[in-house]
Amino acid sequence: MNIFIELWRAILKTTRLPLSISQKFHLIFVLTKLAFLKIVAKKQTPAKVRLFGFEIVNYNYRLLDYLVKEVFVGFEYNFSAKTQKPVIFDCGANIGMATIFFKWLYPEATIYAFEPQTKTFEFLQQNIKNNNLSNVFCYNLALSDEEGTITFYESDSQNLMGSILEDRVVGTKIEVKTKKLSDFITQKADLIKIDVEGAEKLIVKDLVENKLLSKEKIDQIIMEYHHKIPNQKSSMGTFLKPFENNNFEYQIRTDFQQLGIFQDMLIYFF
Template structure:
């Protein structure tokens, strides 16, 4: 009986929790067929009350961040320091706070509407020890044109493509003056310029562990190799994951590479000395 309680019962409970979580995700997916994609809504998920304006992005972030736990990491302290590049409405920060309630977090988000929703979600859920900066991480300080779509896919535009919104841009290296336990970058194509600048400044070495979402836009140069080489020469070991078929169908066979094909992957990296 004691063996059952110590070893078997926890396994059964974890499986039940997994089944219930999967059912909740499936119900959310069904809701995408019922509700308009862009509509202001409030939902309770994982114990958090969350306001959002894009049903598809909310579903994807619940699935990837909370269910698949793409940003899970093992901290060496109960108060890890986390930098979140591309905070959107705050889902990743809420996840970090669910696993490390005392974490100290610095979060960047340039989009006006998403920044407002993120602030509101943190206030509603009494989230503390989070510093918010309304700016985009890029390779230089200044400003840039930004394409906003009320989802998690807003991005910096080339100089010749003037968007409706101009946002402040900052360098990541300015915020790497102290050791960082975990860096998350989901910045829609700016990941390589940001890391190149951090490398040139000599500050990248202060990041112990990171997850980067690489964006292979159809109209952009392929730079995944450059990103992986940068990590390797700075003492990181890495793993590459291409999401599930729902998030990234292009990387699943049978392969069909066309001019309009876009794809994404996650790059997890950790300093060799920390492995």
């Protein structure tokens, strides 16, 4: 898609966001700046932009622009906490864009951020350090249903993407350290955000086995669910059952274009 068509669509979405007029103008300015930088500075590494007072770096401007649109224009991780000091788990933190979004929403939040991919984790650490974000704890590991190691596929295409599923990523096969999310939940979680490219079933299995998938332990979950992964049978009904059994309601946000193809589904559990 043409860069300026993408920009125009993002601007239209921005005008409908629940932001002040000055915030909308600022976001539109940043989007316009990124559109031009994707053209004139596309090979610059690292790419850098200031957004709502945060300095954010990424591998290149294409990736940086994509994440700004996904998180700050898409507003996918917007949520209402019952406290000004929520406890948040960012599972699949990538470079920290969602973590920064959460700190923008709730400056006093405590955030635990998990990212297994080495280069991506370096950007995550840099973004936390550059913005002096307090009470943000970063872990270079994958979350699973058991502690140990797991085969991980790390992209070779400079898109900072990784997955435990070979069909999700074309790249290098490595081994990464795993831990259970349940080991980190020592108090009620106000939000758990999960975007782990196919490993969400393992995380949920761990929470169920350790009796943490309950409204008493977790207030809200925002999860990217990966549907119709190649060579895998559909199992969404089975996946949702533990949430229904533990009194979670849910809403599903997704697009549909063609039968039988991979589909990202954003599920809000509350």
